[in-house]
Amino acid sequence: MVHTIDAGLMVIDKQARIQVWNSFMENHSGFSAQQVSNKQLFDVFPDLARSWLERKIETVFKLRTPSFTTWEQRPFVFEFGNYRPLTGKSAHMYQNMTMIPLNSVSGDVDHLCIIIYDVSDVANSQLQLADVNQELKVLSRTDRLTGLFNRGYWEEQLSSEFNRFKRTQKTSTLVMFDIDHFKAVNDNYGHHVGDEVIKVCSFYFQQCARNTDVVGRYGGEEFGAILIDTDAQQAMFFCERLRKKIAEHRFELQGFSFNITISLGICESDPGMLDHTQWIQGSDKALYTSKESGRNLTSSIRFSELSLE
Numbered sequence: 001m002v003h004t005i006d007a008g009l010m011v012i013d014k015q016a017r018i019q020v021w022n023s024f025m026e027n028h029s030g031f032s033a034q035q036v037s038n039k040q041l042f043d044v045f046p047d048l049a050r051s052w053l054e055r056k057i058e059t060v061f062k063l064r065t066p067s068f069t070t071w072e073q074r075p076f077v078f079e080f081g082n083y084r085p086l087t088g089k090s091a092h093m094y095q096n097m098t099m100i101p102l103n104s105v106s107g108d109v110d111h112l113c114i115i116i117y118d119v120s121d122v123a124n125s126q127l128q129l130a131d132v133n134q135e136l137k138v139l140s141r142t143d144r145l146t147g148l149f150n151r152g153y154w155e156e157q158l159s160s161e162f163n164r165f166k167r168t169q170k171t172s173t174l175v176m177f178d179i180d181h182f183k184a185v186n187d188n189y190g191h192h193v194g195d196e197v198i199k200v201c202s203f204y205f206q207q208c209a210r211n212t213d214v215v216g217r218y219g220g221e222e223f224g225a226i227l228i229d230t231d232a233q234q235a236m237f238f239c240e241r242l243r244k245k246i247a248e249h250r251f252e253l254q255g256f257s258f259n260i261t262i263s264l265g266i267c268e269s270d271p272g273m274l275d276h277t278q279w280i281q282g283s284d285k286a287l288y289t290s291k292e293s294g295r296n297l298t299s300s301i302r303f304s305e306l307s308l309e
C-alpha cells in the first residue's frame, strides 16, 4: 500500500536518515529506495529548506503530535517537476505535507513519517482564480476608454483622502478639469475623434500627475485629480503645466487638424468641510469660474469663500 498510494511517503529516524521511500518518491525524485536507504535526507537533497524543515522535524519529535503544512504557506518541500501540463502553468509540483510521529513498541518516538501530497491541480486553479479576481478588481476600478480610475472608485479614494485629512490635517488639493467646447469637437469631427481627444488628454493628465496623485474620469469630459499632500499653490503649478501642454498639443485625427483647451478648478481640503462632496463642490465652483472667465484657465477657490456665498 505504501508503494501504491498517490502520495510521497517516507520514514526518517531522529538523524533524518531515510528508512522508507515509496514509489511516488522514487518516480518524482529520480532516486530509488536503494539509493537513498539510510542516507541523510539533507545529503540526498541539498536544496531542501533545511533550517525550516529541521525545525518542523524537531517539533514533531518533541511534541509527539502531527504537523501539517500547506502549499499556501510554502509552495513545495521537494522541488519536483509538475507533470500535469493541462492544469499547470508552473514548472514545479505544489505540495502539502504531513508529518506523523511513529510510536515504537516501547512507546518512544524514534521515527516519523512524512507524506507529500501533490496538490498542483488545486493550487493552480486557485492561483488562476486569484489572477482572474485581480483582473476583475482592476477592471471594476478602471474607465474603459481612458484607463483612468472610473468615477465610483475615484470617489471612494477621494472620500478616503478626505477622512485622512480630517485625522491628520495634512492638506491635499482637489482639481477638477473639463475639456472646453467638447460638444463642438464631437459635432465637427465626429464621436470617434471626440473619443481620441479624451484619450490623449487622459494621457497628459496621468503624465503630469505624481504617482501618489489619484486621477479619475468623473463624467463624460470632466476629470478629477486628488493631489496628495499638496496645497493650492503647488496645485497651481500642476494645473498650469497641464493646461499649457494640452493647449500646445496639435491634434491630427482622421484628417482633421485642431487644438483644444481645458479649464481647471482648484480647491484645498478645509477643516470646515463636512464630507468629500463639499470638496467636489468647491473645485467645481472654481472650474465654473474658469469657464465663466473665458476658458483655458485655472481658478482657485477657498472653501471658506464658497460657504460665505
Ligand SMILES: Nc1nc2c(ncn2[C@@H]2O[C@H](COP(=O)(O)OP(=O)(O)OP(=O)(O)O)[C@@H](O)[C@H]2O)c(=O)[nH]1
Residues within 6 Å of the ligand: 145, 178, 179, 180, 181, 182, 183, 184, 186, 190, 191, 192, 193, 194, 195, 198, 219, 220, 221, 291, 295
Ligand atoms: N466623444 C465623446 N463625447 C463625450 C463623451 N462623454 C461625453 N461626451 C460629450 O461631451 C459633450 C459635453 O458637452 P457640454 O457639457 O455641453 O460641454 P462643452 O461643449 O465641453 O462646453 P464647456 O464645458 O462649457 O466648455 C457632450 O456633447 C457629450 O456628448 C465620450 O466618452 N466620448
